[in-house]
Amino acid sequence: MRTLTETRREIPVVSEADVVVAGGGPGGIPAAIAAARHGAKVVLIERYGFMGGLATAGLVAPILGHTACRSHKPIVEGLLREMTERMHTLGGAPTWAEACQEWGIRFDAETLKVVADRMIKEAGVTLFLHTLVTDAIVTNGEIDAVIIESKSGRQAVAGEVFVDATGDGDVAFRAGAPTQQGRAFDGCVESMGSFMHIGGIADITDEQAAMAKALVLAEMEKGQFRFYNNGFTGRNTIYTDHFSPNMTRWPGDPTDVRDLTAAELGVREQVWDFIQFLRAHAPGFQKAYLRATSTQIGPRESRQVLGDYILTGNDIEQGRKFEDAVARGSWWIDIHCPLGETYPVHLCITECPRQAACPFWAAEHTSSMRAKAELYPPDGDWYDIPYRALTAQEIDNLLVSGRCISATHQGMAGARVMGTCVAIGEAAGLAAAWAVRDGCSPRELDGTKLKTALLG
Numbered sequence: 056m057r058t059l060t061e062t063r064r065e066i067p068v069v070s071e072a073d074v075v076v077a078g079g080g081p082g083g084i085p086a087a088i089a090a091a092r093h094g095a096k097v098v099l100i101e102r103y104g105f106m107g108g109l110a111t112a113g114l115v116a117p118i119l120g121h122t123a124c125r126s127h128k129p130i131v132e133g134l135l136r137e138m139t140e141r142m143h144t145l146g147g148a149p150t151w152a153e154a155c156q157e158w159g160i161r162f163d164a165e166t167l168k169v170v171a172d173r174m175i176k177e178a179g180v181t182l183f184l185h186t187l188v189t190d191a192i193v194t195n196g197e198i199d200a201v202i203i204e205s206k207s208g209r210q211a212v213a214g215e216v217f218v219d220a221t222g223d224g225d226v227a228f229r230a231g232a233p234t235q236q237g238r239a240f241d242g243c244v245e246s247m248g249s250f251m252h253i254g255g256i257a258d259i260t261d262e263q264a265a266m267a268k269a270l271v272l273a274e275m276e277k278g279q280f281r282f283y284n285n286g287f288t289g290r291n292t293i294y295t296d297h298f299s300p301n302m303t304r305w306p307g308d309p310t311d312v313r314d315l316t317a318a319e320l321g322v323r324e325q326v327w328d329f330i331q332f333l334r335a336h337a338p339g340f341q342k343a344y345l346r347a348t349s350t351q352i353g354p355r356e357s358r359q360v361l362g363d364y365i366l367t368g369n370d371i372e373q374g375r376k377f378e379d380a381v382a383r384g385s386w387w388i389d390i391h392c393p394l395g396e397t398y399p400v401h402l403c404i405t406e407c408p409r410q411a412a413c414p415f416w417a418a419e420h421t422s423s424m425r426a427k428a429e430l431y432p433p434d435g436d437w438y439d440i441p442y443r444a445l446t447a448q449e450i451d452n453l454l455v456s457g458r459c460i461s462a463t464h465q466g467m468a469g470a471r472v473m474g475t476c477v478a479i480g481e482a483a484g485l486a487a488a489w490a491v492r493d494g495c496s497p498r499e500l501d502g503t504k505l506k507t508a509l510l511g
């Protein structure tokens with residue numbers, strides 16, 4: 056590849072903070088709020104014009120991981136409960152008690168946007184929207200500042216402790232912290248996917264919906280639509296006047312802009328073919344329309360920042376507990392086919408219908424694949440997220456939050472859901488504030504004290 060040398064220029068430091076949080080998604084919002092509520096001067100940097108990450112930009116719903124495995128017992132409360140209750144007062148989520156009776160917290164993305172705005176403002180966090188973190192300036196294993204790019208130009212935000220909540224480990228990667236990605240033997244990550252909202256469905260009867268699903272399934276069996284399920288009549292948000300399915304799938308590396316571009320274009324075409332098909336062939340669906348697609352294709356997995364502990368699939372299956380637990384997860388090892396195979400393929404498990412035809416199946420690493428029965432934490436139980444999975448190796452003042460914490464391909468397949476990301480974020484924010492208060496690196500904090508403060 057041809058290379059060019061950039062002329063180095065002076066970069067203005069636009070803000071100096073105690074704690075700098077990069078990324079305003081489920082892992083970043085709580086980190087910023089928690090750090091600010093514990094006395095730190097906080098800057099939160101977000102590339103879009105709103106916060107929420109995949110919960111808003113990805114239309115992903117519901118929020119999973121708030122209760123123990125196959126149980127209604129809450130395992131995450133704190134800021135997740137507060138956010139849910141604040142959304143409820145605006146009509147955008149059920150009550151907390153109702154949400155705990157359901158498998159996920161249904162919510163409205165627009166309500167989450169304004170709740171996040173208000174909570175961030177009330178906490179006194181300085182927010183930079185429309186701002187991309189593009190680099191990090193590192194001296195002797197510590198980040199001095201992150202470089203940001205916005206309409207204001209190239210600037211720097213300096214800080215004492217940095218929290219990487221970009222989902223993709225962008226800060227860690229730019230700072231030179233070690234990261235790993237995907238399956239141990241080939242680096243393939245879970246397939247990407249997206250949500251859509253389908254409107255014009257008010258008059259559709261249950262019989263028409265069932266018939267439409269059967270028609271779509273028949274097309275999928277012919278290889279017509281590259282979906283992994285035909286459950287498009289599901290309602291994952293709080294409002295019932297539209298369907299909000301999660302059925303698309305696209306393979307690739309979410310840290311490769313060519314793969315991201317192919318995924319956006321490919322999924323958009325699929326979705327439009329599907330809507331046209333419904334209108335033309337499904338009785339009752341003539342008025343169906345595409346009300347919204349997600350702002351971005353959703354990466355399920357990309358870079359995992361290597362920490363002082365790496366969460367594994369065994370930790371999930373055994374419901375492992377840790378002395379330095381700072382959050383709890385209950386979602387299972389939910390690996391969407393990394394090759395992007397669609398119906399009848401769903402998960403990467405030994406029961407996969409492709410079996411011998413799958414290059415992974417034929418490979419010597421098949422033994423690392425799990426059976427359906429080996430994916431879940433024990434019923435009524437959870438696994439802990441240890442604090443050491445948040446402390447980045449080699450960069451002393453960097454904490455990681457959300458889906459890019461230190462985990463294997465199997466470990467992150469459970470810990471990636473939004474309820475768990477919010478819990479991790481709250482922990483990262485508290486730890487960052489404590490490190491600033493105590494004048495130490497996050498790694499030097501006592502994880503058992505964090506555990507007591509966060510989980511009792």
Ligand SMILES: Cc1cc2nc3c(=O)[nH]c(=O)nc-3n(C[C@H](O)[C@H](O)[C@H](O)COP(=O)(O)OP(=O)(O)OC[C@H]3O[C@@H](n4cnc5c(N)ncnc54)[C@H](O)[C@@H]3O)c2cc1C
Nearest residue numbers: 078080081082102108109119188221222248353457458473
């Ligand atoms: C198809 C699909 C279905 C899913 N289904 C569910 C589900 O039903 N329930 C559930 O709970 N979870 C689900 N998930 C998982 C969940 O959505 C994510 O794992 C979760 O949102 C991760 O939170 P995060 O904050 O770590 O990252 P993100 O949600 O990706 O948020 C990262 C934020 O950082 C910002 N950002 C990124 N890079 C930069 C940068 N360089 N500079 C500035 N800002 C930056 C982004 O704009 C974004 O706001 C699903 C994911 C996918 C892809």
